[in-house]
Amino acid sequence: MKSPVLSAAQLHRKLDNPNLIILDCSPQSNMSGLKPEFQNTVIQNARYFDIEEDFSDLTSGLPHTLPSPEQFQENCRKLGLDNSSEIVVYDNLGIYTSPRVWWMFRVMGHEKIAVLDGGLSAWVKAGFPTQTEHDTAKKRGNFTAHFQPELVSDIDFVKQNLTKKEALIIDARSRERFNGTVPEPREGVRSGNIPGSVNIPFEEVLKDGKFKEKEELRSIFKEVNDPSKELVFSCGSGVTACILFLAGELVIDQKKSVYDGSWAEWGSREENS
CATH class of the missing domain: 3.40.250.10 (Rhodanese-like domain)
Structure with a gap:
């Protein structure tokens, strides 16, 4: 993707792209005291990116530690992500956890990744389609991690x-x-x-x-x-x-x-x- 940040309108224009994958990385809680504006609302066709469990090294003793390339790759494949996937990530706090996910993909060598500016709130306020539950992958992906130390x-x-x-x-x-x-x-x-x-x-x-x-x-x-x-x-x-x-x-x-x-x-x- 040309820009690491997309507006809601720019993402909406990409919805017909067969390589597009939308990831919701909204946190369950946060240390900044932020509250989501919209509850139980998901961008249409979005899949859930679990930043707390699947995409953290739970053995490190520290919160949110970057997982190994092997762990990251395996869980991306479970999400149905391919090397050709054009990923847009968002969260329900505007801009909070989504840049972390963007950075993680960059660390793992995937550059076709962008953050939705304004997150879920910007999307809902623009009147674009939503649903109440996340999509699940219909097939296993072929995502390959290439660690960028x-x-x-x-x-x-x-x-x-x-x-x-x-x-x-x-x-x-x-x-x-x-x-x-x-x-x-x-x-x-x-x-x-x-x-x-x-x-x-x-x-x-x-x-x-x-x-x-x-x-x-x-x-x-x-x-x-x-x-x-x-x-x-x-x-x-x-x-x-x-x-x-x-x-x-x-x-x-x-x-x-x-x-x-x-x-x-x-x-x-x-x-x-």
Whole structure:
């Protein structure tokens, strides 16, 4: 797909495409206190992408950890996804978990993936067709994962960067959480931030559940960005970091990755205090 973000009208015009697969990755709950505008409503023909179970590494001890390529591939095949599939992903909170899924597909080497700007709310308000239950795959797919390690950063890289300072860590949490003036919502995780990191709360790149215009996004990144460095996005558990990653993808050419463990990992280890 040409753009990583599609409007509801653009998606509606693609509905006759035989390769189109719509994925709903709406979360069961979230740490940001967001509430869906529409309940028990699904975009017509959408399949459910289970970001909590099927597409997370449940053995990691951390929330939402990127699964292995083998796990990701197998569950994509169960969803009926092919290498030729043109995927559009959305969630029921406007823009929340959908950029995480977009990033995961990119990590697994699939570039025919886009996020529905405004999510379910934008689709319903445009009067486009919905249903009450998800579709299921009629056949097993042939999706093949090709892992792209450069899009993922781990705790070792972030630790080394404390002295090397080759990357700029951008944290998507709220200013209160970043500054440590409120407690972290996860038990056993202290307050604060990664030394040397900067803060862009993910809500700042959004307006009414959609990404802001590119000129506004450029201005937001310009306030904190160092064009000479690669960018590593972090948050509480690796979800809202992907919102900033995608916003950056729209306006910045620098190398980008997501620190998958994010503050849930960094803030739970005593040696990092």
